Amino acid sequence: MTEKLSTRKLTLVSLLSGLGFFIQYLNFPIPPFPVFLKVDFSELPALVAGLMFGPLAGVTVEFVKNLLHFVFTGSESGVPIGQMANFLAGSAFVLTTVWTARKIPGTKGLIAGLAIAALVTAILMSIANYWVILPAYAFLIHWTVEGPEKTALVLYGIGPFNLLKGLLVALVFLPLYRRLQPRLKGRTLAG
Secondary structure, rough: OOHHHHHHHHHHHHHHHHHHHHHHOOOOOEEOOOOOEEEEOOOHHHHHHHHHHHHHHHHHHHHHHHHHHHHHHOOOOOOHHHHHHHHHHHHHHHHHHHHHHHHHHHHHHHHHHHHHHHHHHHHHHHHHHHHHHHHHHHHHOOOOOHHHHHHHHHHHHHHHHHHHHHHHHHHHHHHHHHHHHHHHHOOOOOO
């Protein structure tokens, strides 16, 4: 029985990773944010995996989809900075959502988890962009954003963008969750 569950889990996590990889290509910018900030809904399969099998499964989906994205798309810097940023943001979103949903029972916990995850991701990505991601781009592709311009980009671009993206993902995920809830029952929010 355990072997059958492990095979099922591995198969579903693999399928969800592939789906996340595909969805990652269906991205679009949102004015007035900088064009390099694009919304995609590739966190949806990772959320499903996280709620079905636990937070590690969700993070695995995030890792595999970004690894595939780097293998098939590459990176302008030669280093997968964008994919690493997507992995960090997606993992933070999934981990926060699943952890909160397991602490607070029912749909109320899921809604709280999604809202908190949007806020946590926006804060984390603002800090990561300011101190690591933007300096890495500056070093690798000589794209320099410094001083007040860098602060403005993080405070008025990257932070609000990640908050909005998190809320959009939440709005799309809630109806999806309601449809999947019978399959998730007993695995999800109960822990």
